[in-house]
Amino acid sequence: MTSSGSPDRAGGRPAPEAPAISELGAGIQLTDVGRAFGPTVAVQGVSLTVPQHGHLAIIGPSGCGKSTLLNLISGLDDPDEGSIDVLGATGSADRLRRCAWMPQRDLLLPWRDVLGNAALALENQGMRRKAARIQVSGLVERFGLGSFERKLPHQLSGGMRQRVSFLRTLVAGKEVLLLDEPFGALDSITRADLQQWLRSALQSEPRTTVLVTHDVEEALLLGSQVIVMSARPGRVAAHYDTDFPAGASRRELLRLPEFTELRDELLARLEEAS
Ligand SMILES: Nc1ncnc2c1ncn2[C@@H]1O[C@H](COP(=O)(O)OP(=O)(O)OP(=O)(O)O)[C@@H](O)[C@H]1O
Secondary structure, eight states: OOOOOOOHHHHHHEEOOOOOOOHSSOOOEEEEEEETTTTTTEEEEEEEHHHHHHHOEEEOOOSSSSHHHHHHHHHHOOEEEEEEETTTOOOHHHHHHEEEEESSSOOOOOOOOOHHHHEEEEEEEEHHHHHHHHHHHHHHHHHGGGGGOOOOGSHHHHHHHHHHHHHHHHTTSEEEEEEEEEETTTTTTHHHHHHHHHHHHHHSOOEEEEEOOSSHHHHHHHHHHHEESSSSSEEEEEEEEEEEOOOOOOHHHHHHHHHHHHHHHHHHHHHHHO
């Protein structure tokens, strides 16, 4: 059970005991997961469930094991204790096959234009370059990058580059997207734009996502559930489901009393956890 004692309400409520995936459709399930690096216990006793197309946001103090959890889910690492199930895959190699990463830095190839970068995953899967470019061009257009498709990364703003980076992650065709501080390097206005953009993008291209962020508002804007982790060893200190109106814009959400109330509660939880 998660640890908030606040009453149920429209914007967010303490989540009940993690339900079994069979009740919700395949997604991600962690059961009593622990991982230590020598004497350092990074995470301990972490259990959580993300239904398919659910969005988990993880916040917590620095060093509490957020990246460790992402690595474990992705299959880049294995737990010492407990089990992890990603869409039915429990072994690390199978988990890896189901996950795509969007890193904090865009890592676009500087010699490839927007279409070429977005198409990279398809080419890596064996598609010919021209066919791959044609295939991604619709998506590039739909996500507002159509007039930039021939531009090289250095001709784009930081926000544009992160959009391309996200599209490239999407095009990889994986069901699970792991977003590790995806907007951490951006200024606050660009970041706000991108949060709104990503919210809409995930509505039109549903995926199961796990987002690590230091930004409580970002966690609420992009998470259908938010966990606050305790300081090391990282445990789930609090767990909330959110149910803000799906169609509401970022600006509208930020004005909702239930949003600001939950934001304040999360900030307090974060302070307690640090
Ligand atoms: N490969 C590793 N070898 C040794 N220690 C590690 C390794 N990976 C993580 N750790 C340790 O485990 C703890 C959790 O690290 P992790 O990077 O997961 O935290 P985090 O919450 O993502 O931190 P931050 O918010 O600062 O990015 C830290 O003490 C870190 O030093």
